Amino acid sequence: MTKRLDLESGRKYVGAVELADEAARLVGRFVPRQERGSVSELPDERMVRYYSSGGLISPPEGRQGTAAVYGYLHLLQLLAIKRLQAEHLPIKKIKELVEGKTETDLEQLLEVGERAQRPEKGGNAAREYLESLLAPGARGPARSSRQSLSLQAEAPVLQVRDSTSHYSAAPPSSDWTRIVVDEGLELHIRGDYRLAEVLKDRQRLARRMVNEIERRIKHS
Amino acid sequence: MKVEEDKSDRLMVSRDNRPSIEAVTERPLLVAGREQNIDLLMRITAPEVGGSKARPHLNIGVVLDRSGSMQGEKMAHARRAAAYCVDQLMADDRISVIIFDNVVETIVPSRLAEAKEAIKERITSIRARNSTALHEAWVKGGIEVSEHLREGAINRVLLITDGLANVGETNVDTIVSQAAEVATRGVSTSTIGIGADFNEDLLIPMAEAGGGNAWHVREPGEMERIFATELKGLIAQVGHTVSLGLTPGDGVKVRDVLNDFEVTHTGRYKLPNLLAGASLDVVARLQVPAMAAGRRHKILDLRLAWNPQGAPGSDRQTLGSSVTVEYADAADVERHPGDERVTKAVQFLMAARARREAIRQLDSGDIVAARATVAGTAQLMADACAAYSDDLELRGQLMDLNELEQELAREGDLKTSRKKLSYQAYNLARQSKRG
Numbered sequence: 001m002t003k004r005l006d007l008e009s010g011r012k013y014v015g016a017v018e019l020a021d022e023a024a025r026l027v028g029r030f031v032p033r034q035e036r037g038s039v040s041e042l043p044d045e046r047m048v049r050y051y052s053s054g055g056l057i058s059p060p061e062g063r064q065g066t067a068a069v070y071g072y073l074h075l076l077q078l079l080a081i082k083r084l085q086a087e088h089l090p091i092k093k094i095k096e097l098v099e100g101k102t103e104t105d106l107e108q109l110l111e112v113g114e115r116a117q118r119p120e121k122g123g124n125a126a127r128e129y130l131e132s133l134l135a136p137g138a139r140g141p142a143r144s145s146r147q148s149l150s151l152q153a154e155a156p157v158l159q160v161r162d163s164t165s166h167y168s169a170a171p172p173s174s175d176w177t178r179i180v181v182d183e184g185l186e187l188h189i190r191g192d193y194r195l196a197e198v199l200k201d202r203q204r205l206a207r208r209m210v211n212e213i214e215r216r217i218k219h220s
Numbered sequence: 221m222k223v224e225e226d227k228s229d230r231l232m233v234s235r236d237n238r239p240s241i242e243a244v245t246e247r248p249l250l251v252a253g254r255e256q257n258i259d260l261l262m263r264i265t266a267p268e269v270g271g272s273k274a275r276p277h278l279n280i281g282v283v284l285d286r287s288g289s290m291q292g293e294k295m296a297h298a299r300r301a302a303a304y305c306v307d308q309l310m311a312d313d314r315i316s317v318i319i320f321d322n323v324v325e326t327i328v329p330s331r332l333a334e335a336k337e338a339i340k341e342r343i344t345s346i347r348a349r350n351s352t353a354l355h356e357a358w359v360k361g362g363i364e365v366s367e368h369l370r371e372g373a374i375n376r377v378l379l380i381t382d383g384l385a386n387v388g389e390t391n392v393d394t395i396v397s398q399a400a401e402v403a404t405r406g407v408s409t410s411t412i413g414i415g416a417d418f419n420e421d422l423l424i425p426m427a428e429a430g431g432g433n434a435w436h437v438r439e440p441g442e443m444e445r446i447f448a449t450e451l452k453g454l455i456a457q458v459g460h461t462v463s464l465g466l467t468p469g470d471g472v473k474v475r476d477v478l479n480d481f482e483v484t485h486t487g488r489y490k491l492p493n494l495l496a497g498a499s500l501d502v503v504a505r506l507q508v509p510a511m512a513a514g515r516r517h518k519i520l521d522l523r524l525a526w527n528p529q530g531a532p533g534s535d536r537q538t539l540g541s542s543v544t545v546e547y548a549d550a551a552d553v554e555r556h557p558g559d560e561r562v563t564k565a566v567q568f569l570m571a572a573r574a575r576r577e578a579i580r581q582l583d584s585g586d587i588v589a590a591r592a593t594v595a596g597t598a599q600l601m602a603d604a605c606a607a608y609s610d611d612l613e614l615r616g617q618l619m620d621l622n623e624l625e626q627e628l629a630r631e632g633d634l635k636t637s638r639k640k641l642s643y644q645a646y647n648l649a650r651q652s653k654r655g
Contacts, residue, residue: 087331088338111370126366126375126405133359133389133398197484201400201429204393211391 013075015067016048023078030110031083043078056081056095076106083110185213239266239459239494241524243543246562252513252547257475260543261562262502264524266458266494275455276529277373278313280305281330283361285381285414287321287352294382294414295346297440301447303340305378308451309333316364319346320357322387330364354385355395358409365407372530374454375407376432382414385422392422399430408432408460410450414440416635420642428482428646431460431493436643438636459494459526459537464502469518469542471509478503478569479649492650494526501565501651511547518544560608567601568617572648575641578628582638591628594621620644 013019023043041047048070051057057077060068077098084094097109175191196202242263250258269275282302290298302317309315310333317328317339327342361377369375389395399409409430411423414437427434433453435446464481465488468474479502481489491500504520511517520543527536574597581590598621605614620640627637 084332087334089332089334093334111368124366124369124405126369126402126407127363129401129405130359130362130366130407134356134363195485196397196400197486198400198482198490199485200482201397202485204397207393208391208397211393 011072012061013070014064016045016052016070019070019074019078020044020048023075023082026075026079027082030079031086043082048078051078051081054091054095056091056098073103073106076103076110077101080106080109237267237528238537238539239264239524239526241265241522241539241541243520243522243541244559244562245545246558247553247556248546248559249548249553249556250508250511250545251550251553252515253510255507255510257505257507259478259562259566260504260506260520261559261565262464262504262522263499263561264464264491264494264502265499266496269456269458269496276457277370278309278451278454279330279365279368279370279373279375280309280314280454281316281318281361281365281377283318283320283357283377283379284346285321285352285354285357285383286319286346287383289383289417290414293440297443298380298414299343299346301380301443302343304444305447305451306333306336306339306343308448309336314365314368315339316361317343318357318361318364320353322353324353324357324360326360326364330368352381352383352385353387354379354381354383355389356387358395359398362402362407362409366405369406371406374457374529376454377407377409377430378412378450379409379423379426380412380414381418381423383417384419392419392425395422396425396429399426403429403431411435412437412443412446412450413639414443416633416639420639424642424646434643434646436639438639453493453495456496456498457493458496458529460529461536462491462494462524462526463488464491465489465523465525466504467521467523468506469520471517472519473507474504474520475507476505478505478566478573480573481649488525491524501561501569503562503565503569508545513547513549513552515547516544517547518542558607560605560611563604564611564614567604567614568648568651571597571601571617571621572645575624575645575648578624579638579641579645582634582641587628587631587634591625594625594628597621598625 011022013022020043027042048057052059057074060074061071062069080098080101081094084097089097098106101109177189177191179187179189181187196205242265244261244263245258250256282305284298284302286295306315313333314330315328315333316326316330318324318326327346328339331339333339358377358379361379365375365377384390385395402409409426410432411427411430412435413420413423420436424434433450435450437443437446463484465486466474466477477489479489481491481502483489489502491502494500506519508517508519522541522543524539525536574593578590578593581587581593598618601614601621602609602618605611608614624637624640624644627633627640
């Protein structure tokens with residue numbers, strides 16, 4: 001797995017405060033949203049000292065004056081502790097999972113590679129797609145269908161979300177082709193639209209389009 | 221007849237890790253001097269996984285129906301099955317649990333399967349009530365799984381329901397195409413239907429499009445076994461997104477592929493996932509040209525493509541083979557006994573088709589015709605396989621058909637009969653045999 005915290009890997013943090021601040025900045029990327037009812041604390045200086053004394057965070061790499069100097073391993077340890085806490089593991093268990101682990105182990109635990117590949121907010125293609133299905137008024141794959149529906153006077157104008165991007169997070173194409181299918185019926189196709197591979201899926205798509213039209217005619 | 225691995229097809233990994241294809245015609249020689257239709261059995265066997273090799277990571281979202289109809293025994297078994305599932309996971313697998321009636325509730329957000337007792341405690345507290353927001357619950361289950369999408373892991377939603385989607389999105393085509401979309405983005409869906417009141421025309425296509433399995437639980441007590449089988453399949457999965465391309469040789473035509481697989485627009489057949497050590501029987505009916513005795517003729521090039529489990533999505537593997545047959549005089553051909561593997565595979569796949577025909581007849585209200593279809597199929601199968609009538613697999617198939625025929629004759633619980641027909645047809649067409 002490629003190291004995705006490359007920028008961090010060579011850095012040194014002078015003092016527990018600096019380490020805690022850096023962890024606090026990154027915590028949102030690696031620690032999933034907190035479950036209901038749990039108190040989510042950002043990493044702070046007190047925590048760094050507490051976990052150091054408990055052996056969950058390794059001894060500092062060295063000293064600069066009176067301040068301890070920490071590195072990448074310490075940053076990963078702190079993030080991993082927060083991550084496992086968010087999953088309600090007891091501290092004893094967390095210690096087992098973190099203590100003595102290499103940077104690579106901890107990166108894996110934090111899913112560093114996978115998370116960093118995702119666009120902002122830690123999203124991915126599957127999740128973005130699924131979330132678009134929960135959007136109010138969403139029917140069917142969010143794809144571009146909302147675009148044409150929003151042209152209807154009675155339909156709410158929804159913001160079109162780019163739910164078709166794949167793992168590569170290609171920039172959404174804004175290149176649309178407009179085709180008049182029938183008198184009063186237009187089809188808008190975005191440049192990067194992929195037609196389903198399987199014939200049955202294509203038939204389903206066709207049926208869905210007809211259903212959408214029927215629904216709207218019935219309503220008006 | 222010979223099957224040769226195509227030398228021009230460059231292999232990327234050692235052969236031991238790859239599936240193998242065995243192609244068999246009913247008789248080893250074809251009759252010379254006439255055009256004919258032959259059935260070609262292609263048995264695709266996935267490699268056994270070595271004991272040392274770690275199983276894929278699992279990232280499972282259990283989506284459990286707790287609507288009113290689940291009350292009592294069904295709910296109790298569902299709880300036990302879900303708890304069983306938690307017990308089978310390793311500490312670095314992930315699990316989430318979502319329950320739904322008209323409201324969807326995430327009782328265990330995706331987490332490592334570490335604190336098993338705490339997770340099971342939450343599952344134990346589930347009680348049944350209200351109606352069925354199946355679609356929304358499935359979507360939320362998918363979100364929990366996708367949140368921790370891990371390349372190489374098996375990311376799967378297990379949807380368990382006994383009812384019809386009656387809250388929110390209920391259109392079958394919409395839900396099925398969404399399941400396909402989600403599968404292309406790395407999250408697969410398996411479905412478990414309980415009892416007689418769910419919609420098999422939703423749950424089977426949803427699992428097919430979703431790259432998972434469809435299960436029917438007739439008795440609540442079967443639930444734990446089904447869960448165990450599903451988990452065993454997940455752990456044994458060695459390849460996914462499997463396709464088979466058939467290119468006929470000169471003068472040859474592919475008349476039919478009896479499994480009725482979905483076909484991609486490039487003309488490839490979409491096959492089920494590869495499970496370690498398991499075989500899939502594919503039968504193609506070919507029209508082959510007349511040739512003189514002693515001639516050899518290449519009848520088919522086949523190309524299997526798949527993504528190995530655990531490899532990045534871009535690592536697609538292929539295996540090419542060609543099938544050559546030899547022609548001989550009728551007397552020579554007759555000397556060879558028929559290969560029972562081919563006869564059986566053909567009969568089982570035809571019986572799957574007959575079941576689908578019987579479903580159409582049931583749906584149009586013609587129970588008598590449906591019964592006749594089932595009875596006729598049993599007779600054809602028994603006649604065709606008379607030479608090995610004590611074969612256990614064959615006897616099992618005949619018993620299934622007889623049981624169905626009797627049920628239809630009683631005109632009793634047609635909903636259950638229809639489900640049996642659907643699931644048996646589904647399973648026969650993607651039959652995997654172990655070992």
